[in-house]
Amino acid sequence: MLEIVLKGIIADLRADNSYVLHHESLITFTVEAVLHIESLPVDLVLGNLKTYLLDGIGVFLAISPIIAFISRMKKGYWLALVFAEIYSFAGLFASMSEQLKTVYPMTVVFNLSGYYDASMVQILIGVVVLLACAVLSLFILKELNK
Numbered sequence: 001m002l003e004i005v006l007k008g009i010i011a012d013l014r015a016d017n018s019y020v021l022h023h024e025s026l027i028t029f030t031v032e033a034v035l036h037i038e039s040l041p042v043d044l045v046l047g048n049l050k051t052y053l054l055d056g057i058g059v060f061l062a063i064s065p066i067i068a069f070i071s072r073m074k075k076g077y078w079l080a081l082v083f084a085e086i087y088s089f090a091g092l093f094a095s096m097s098e099q100l101k102t103v104y105p106m107t108v109v110f111n112l113s114g115y116y117d118a119s120m121v122q123i124l125i126g127v128v129v130l131l132a133c134a135v136l137s138l139f140i141l142k143e144l145n146k
Contacts, residue, residue: 058109061130068140
């Protein structure tokens, strides 16, 4: 029974064409690899690994200004949670617009990782946006050390 459920999940991932691995998908992949290693093509595994790693690094860079800003505040944990939720929720609306999808940090991550189809210009703009997030974070943290 477990094998049938796992095959269904893997089939959904393949049918979706997004190939994005989430934590649940990582567990599913591990079990599927143990049960049917011969059925997993190497390009699928490497593509998922690339997407998973780029998503993780990109999300960290995209939210690093929030982390840096909240670290300046004493006991601002709830504010950080609210701000991060609003920031993420705004990404839903930003992903509907082609222009915002190119410059909004949370959607830029999906352009870079391959989840969204993006042109080379969109990818280059995305790299600049994420680097700007990292630089902004460094400036905020530098002020914290004074």
